[in-house]
Amino acid sequence: MRVLVATDAWRPQINGVVRSLEYLASEAPSFGASIGFLTPGDFPTVPLPGYREIRLALASVGRIERAIKSMGPDSVHIATEGPIGWITRHVCQTRGYPFTTSYHTRFPEYLAERLPVPLRWSYAVLRRFHNGGDGIMVGSPTLEQALKAHGFRNLMPWSRGVDAVLFRPRSVQPLAFPAPVFLYVGRIAIEKNLEAFLALDLPGSKVVVGDGPLRASLQARFPQVHFLGTRTGRALADVYASADVFVFPSLTDTFGLVILEALACGLPVAAFPVMGPLDVIGESGCGCLDADLRRAALAALQVPREKCRAYALTFTWQESVRQFLDNVKRAHGMLTDAARPLFAG
Template identity: 50%
Template sequence: MRIAILTDAWYPQVNGVVRTLNKTITILEQWGHEILCINPELFRTLPMPTYPDIPLSLFPYVKIKKLLNDFKPDAIHLSTEGPIGWAGRRYCLRHDFPYTTTYHTRFPEYVRLRAPIPLALSYAFVRTFHGKATLTMVATSSMKATLEEHGFKNLEYWTRGVDIDHFVPREEKALDLEGPISLYLGRVAVEKNIQDFLDLDIPGSKVVIGDGPAMASLKQKYPDTHFLGYRKNGDLANLLAAADVMVFPSRTDTFGLVMLEAMACGVPVATYPVEGPLDVIKNGINGWMDEDLKTAATKALEVDRKSCREFAEQYSWEACTQQFLNLIQKNCPDSATEAVEKTS
């Protein structure tokens, strides 16, 4: 099957959207499907205002039209609401081509943190983007309920996965710090609400892994925190497994892939009871949720690390990819559906 995936989020960005797409594309190709990934590497770009690490593609429609015409896809999936996503939507509507989308990021809330734009206006913007898709994929039931409250239609579940062979518990600890070690992993940006974690009055050491536009200001404000910057591959897994608790302070993530990665390493997660964590964290099983983040971090330390690992083992990238493929199939013309059935 020939599947075109259009995304404004791609390398060198490091986030859950990019990791999810990369793993999904890799597995689909292993299963024999042909994938065209249209991403910012193919275009001239400029840095996104207030977030220069994110490139915005300039005038991508003409090239996207040629790429799609040459590729002749059986299915088109639009992953993000940026210039590439909107150009892909334009192509599909002009050519009467059915398409699917994913709601990866709480875009209205992210915008509101950076500019005084009403949430209602931002939600109208993203509702327009997704509104004519055959279906929109969401990661959790709580996110589905929120979007339905904002007038979204045709929502379907596409959960997330974790590499349980890469993220594993380790006896030897990679961090020689005073314990307990509380760790944050993710983008260092205002929408991640990291300051709530850094303000906690808790014993031991605080560690931040990641990079982003708020890094310089936070390092200056919290000199006792260990900021390790961006890490990848085995180094990241080793550092994550050395933590006693991962604190996930975000109130705006639709899922939070790093929570599964922490659990796969046997590390419990402390978080707020908000969309995303509500569908993943089970108090006393793989972490703790509480509106008092200090209470959540303290209680999470009591959780059995083996229980965290067992929970993460339920999520595989293969199962996640099969779910994506099933939804793509649901959207396909009959000829493409037959091709999917032969290769699934």
């Protein structure tokens, strides 16, 4: 089976969407499938105003239609609601090509943080976008219920995994900050609610890994916090393994892949009891969810690290990819006839 993924989120962006798609491509061949991509790298781009590290593709109907015909996939999956996503949706609908979508980002809530746009307006646009396909993949039961309440249809579970070889406990811990070390990893942007963590009165040290439009202002306001910039791969895994608690202050994430990475390194999690942490941590006992984030962070210090690691091992990329491919087959009635091409080039 061949699937073409259309995504506005791609390298050099560092986020959960990009990492999920990278693992999807690397693991799909073990299931007899191949993944191709339409990304901003295939088009001229311009920087997103206020967030220059994100590039918006100047995509066109003709180029996207030619790319789909060239690959001749069995299905198209639209991962994002940006220019590439909207134009790919248009091509699929006008040409009768089967497609699925996935809901990764709570754009209505993000937009409401910046502009006085009513949530119902934003959800109406996204409902139109996603309900036009054959299925909408969502990362958690909480997100599924929330989208159902907003009128989204044909919702399908698509959980995430973690690279437990890369992200694991380590004996060598490179951070030399006073303990305990409370860590945040992710974008430094308004939607991440990072100030709720930085303003906490906590013992030891606070460490932030990542970059974004608010980094300079937050670094100036919280000079006692250690901002390490972007880390990836082994360097990122080392930081996780060197910390004592992972603090996840976001109120709007749909999953939180960084939570799994932290757990795989033996790092307990402190977070608000909201979508994402509720679904990943749940009743596992591998973290503390509390409306009082300081109380959660201090309580998480008592969670055994080996318990966190064992729980993280139940989330694998192999299972995540299998779930994705089964969703595609189910959406298009391919479960018993996976080799049947749904459209020709």
